[in-house]
Amino acid sequence: MKMKKVMAMAIIMAMSTAALFGCGKEKTNETLGEPIVQIENNDSSDVAPSEETTESEITVITHHVSCQKDGKEIANGSYPEIILSDSFTEKYPKLKEYFEEFNQNKKNWITENVAQYGAWQLEDPNYPDEVFTSDCSVEIVRADDNLFSILMYSFDWAGGAHPSHYTTSYNIDPVTANELGLSDCLSDTSRLSEGIRTELEKNYQGIMEEVDSFYFMDEDDDPDQFVNKLNENSYTFAITDKGLEIFFSPYEIASYAAGELDVALSYDEYPDLVQKAFVMDNAQDMEKIVTTKDDTDNVTVVEPEGQEEDIASEQYIDNPSWNYYLSDAAGPAADSHISLTKLTEEKSDWVNLYDWCQKNGFEEANLCHEDDEYFYSPYYPVEYDYMYNGLYIYDKDMTNMLYNLNMLKVCNGPDDEAGQLIGATEYIRYAFMYDGLLYAEISHQGYMTEEPKNGYIVAIDPEAGKVVFKSEPLVANSGNFKIVNDTIICGYGFTAEPDYIYLLDRFTGEKVETIPVASAADQFEIVGDTLYVATYNTEYTFKIEK
Structure with a gap:
């Protein structure tokens, strides 16, 4: 379901420097799902501009959303609507179009959040009587011929030790309605x-x-x-x-x-x-320019989203060893493997990964992603909010959660062999299902001297909840890896450390080939029989010989 997928991405992004981390995209003016089932006291949740809205140049209306189950509120939220006066619109016509989209986006966003949070509240045994919340509010801090500036405050709580709250700014050229970054000003x-x-x-x-x-x-x-x-x-x-x-x-x-x-x-x-054009000599009287209203009479009521979803039980995956490990369940090594023949090597001071992806028609690799069969959504951040130690695996439509894998021990221990915890926080870099097994890349963010037992590929049987093999350390810390036939293509490197592409056997995780490269690999992509590799300062292509 599209709405669930957007929500899974949004949660990952929520606190990545208020840019919402991982894999979601900024919402567009698009209705994402249809959770609304009724409106109390009105035919519309939007308050139409009335005579009162002409009192000021700008009116900000707060709208409310409630998620209920059997008459009991289990989640709520609020979102803003910004309405410009006729005179203000006449002066800045493009701003009206901007805020029409802005208002719709915020309405969709909060409505979906509240519906999803309601579903989570029903599923969470730790908070049976708590009301989950998703609030968004705005403060207009400037509105003149040079800048229209908004501070948006977001507050979310859906269980856990503390809420997520952050501030976002919108600085808009009132004539063109283009958003300006700080470097533009x-x-x-x-x-x-x-x-x-x-x-x-x-x-x-x-x-x-x-x-x-x-x-x-x-x-x-x-x-x-x-x-x-x-x-x-x-x-x-x-x-x-x-x-x-x-x-x-x-x-x-x-x-x-x-x-x-x-x-x-x-x-x-x-x-x-x-820049002199943006310097503001005197404060504006925003109380006269902006009128605020709280529309408590018209509450949008939504049903919990996703109640039809089957929730997989959490599986705790043990860590058999920090060294190379091969279980009895592992298959024999493959009889043959691919090889790579270098085609091109283009060096530079550094490779901008975004530009490399745009040039070649790729998307930047992210742990939160989908393929032809599955959707992968990480959870359980450890130490920092991108260091995920857990992974939800859904069917592609996100109708059902197939696996719920807690990989804390695999990432950070203790291991079964020595009862040892790791010396630097490790996390899942990338993962995907292949032929019934989950293959995952796990490493820490730093030098191998901080913790040499990192940077490996692990294969997990998600049905049994067991590790099938762990490769030796220091073979994988790039943004992703690939599997071609019976060969894993991965890479390891870091500043002042050797940089290599490694080919591993898919069944045992053993090294098959080591290929030196100029700098650490950031991302691998395959088109036909060509492997594209972006490293820190070099772009490669290789021919895949099967």
Whole structure:
């Protein structure tokens, strides 16, 4: 079901620097499923603009959604609707079109969340009397000829120790209705990182030690996380009379316990930072410009989504050993394997993985993905919210959950052989089903000196809940891997470490061939008999000889 698939992706993305981690796509103006069954007190959940909406240039209406079962509320939520006055629309006609789509997206998003959360509440034995929640609200902080700026606050709780809450910004050119990133609004960026660090330390004494230790840099990233965020245009920001205000959500640059962090880089202290066109000399009276309403009389009632779904029982997969392991259930090694013949090698300073995928018609590999038979949805993050130690496996339509695999012990121990825990947090990088077995790549984010027993392929029988084999360590830490006939194609490498492509036997996990490459492999893709490989600084193609 499409709605469930979107929700599975959305949960993974929810707290990846407020960009929602893993594999979901930004919602478009599209109705994703049809959970609405009735509207209380009205034929529509949207409040039509009335005479009152002309009091101000902008009206923000809060709408409410309730999920009920047998007359009992089990989940609720709210979403905003932004309505522009006739005069404002006449001045900025493209903004009206923008907010029509914006409003529909937020309505779809929250309505689906509440329906899904209702289903989860019914399934969760730990919270029989709690009401799960998904709220979205907005604050309009600027509305002039140069910028229309919104801060959106999201709050979700569907069980667990604490809720998920984060802030997102929308900075829109009112004439073109194009969204602007921070890099579009700055003039001199040389002092941005220094300014953020200075103001963070001023506002939250001692915080920078945690902020710096919290940053995990991928090979393509800038060593300075604040420069990297500018390159990615991933800042949540507003340009007001106070200067450049930047907001960091929990987990974005520090732990959840650190809370929400914010800084203001004033025009006086950082005079050349913001482009002159966006500098705001005087504060606007937003109370006069914006009217807010709470539509409590018209509540959209939805039914729990997905109650027909069969839920697989959680299986806890034991870790037989941190060394190479082959169970009695493993088949004999294959009689023959593929080989790879290098066709092309194109070197550069670094390979932008997104550009490489776009150029070749690929999608970036992600643990949350689907193939011709299955949909894979990770769960159970450990230490950081991308380090998943569990995997849900659904049929392709997500009608039924087929397997619910808790791989905490496989990733981090203890193992059965020595009762040993791992020295650095390991997690599932990539996984898929092949010929009845789940093949998964497991590694940590760091050097092998931190923990040499990492970076391996494991094969699991999901029916038996047992490991069939574990390859030797240090053969797999790329974004994905492939299987062709009876051969696994994977890669391992890291800064200042040897970089190789490995061919493994599909039945035993034993090495078949080792192929040196210029830098660590990021992603493998196959088209016909050609293997495409993106590494940190080199693009390869190989002919697959079968």
